[in-house]
Amino acid sequence: MFRFVDLSDAEVDALEARYGPLGASLRELVDAAIRTNAGDAEVRDAVATIEALTEKLRIDQIEGASGVHYNEAGRSWSWGNAAIGLRNAVAPPMDVQQSENGDTYAEVHLGAAYEGPPGMVHGGVSALLLDHLMGVTASRMTKVTFTGTLTLKYRNPLPLGRVVLSGEVSGEEGRKVFVAARIEGDQGIAVEADGIFIVPVWSE
């Protein structure tokens, strides 16, 4: 399921330094493409430039999606992940911090590409980030968990800009791990989430 790669941490760092800026520059371009007032000819030129670049990058590419990798040192990375992937311009990307006791925290800047209601973060984007952070929270104690049920309570609108997520394990019961989390912005808590995560039988 996860792919072993025979690379030292230094070699992984070098790849991260190569491809990280590509994802970062693309996020800016995605933002500009949403907000530009450029005219017909300029946009046609832009599309031609983008298509030519895509073709170049595709000359040597992997089959299918990125997957999740790990090396002998136990480091793991998923640069294509939709929530945290450094190489993936769809991901903000979110960087989940975990404190000693397992509580999780993330601070994310959400720009024009994450809009739902005018000027507000899309409710589904809050769901995406919460789902991911809660999965990380649940996995701490048991290594492998799957999302079972996620309940999201929408309390307030969440303006685009800097948002903060936090989560913690709220209980355990047999093969179930309960997680509570929330996302907040300048107007207070926007979405509260409760999740039940399942530890698969084969992993026990």
Place this chain on the structure above:
Amino acid sequence: MFRFVDLSDAEVDALEARYGPLGASLRELVDAAIRTNAGDAEVRDAVATIEALTEKLRIDQIEGASGVHYNEAGRSWSWGNAAIGLRNAVAPPMDVQQSENGDTYAEVHLGAAYEGPPGMVHGGVSALLLDHLMGVTASRMTKVTFTGTLTLKYRNPLPLGRVVLSGEVSGEEGRKVFVAARIEGDQGIAVEADGIFIVPVWSE
């Protein structure tokens, strides 16, 4: 909240024809950026090309995010939306169909940029798309609704590729609209969702 724009439908069509291909070409580039094996020099060149293009598109751009627009004919569009926005490479984009009785349906191709577990759609991406489709489903009857509570039950993994979403109103009670929806792939229903949507007092 929604911005009125004095444009005919034909003028809106022309803008859509200008900017739609920009979003579409960027989705391909985002995919290529995740999957390419290009070396240091090639990636540096790609970043330079992307940065130069971003700068050009930013010469004339709107303040802040795209917002939601409508014209006198009653047409409405939100090209920056994170789930359905044509100009937004973060969005697949999902095109929600609604039948006469209000039931909703969408068929979406989810590639490498929407990965969570290896080869599978990120659970949070399923949440994002379901949230949006269910909002559309709820709004049909009442024009304005806000997400109250969303409950997602994860049943099966969802392989990347073609996925299908469907939803319908399952009940109403005062200012609450209940919606049921699901997302499925080749391995059957992956996520089942129930939502409670609220009709704001001011809209009645």
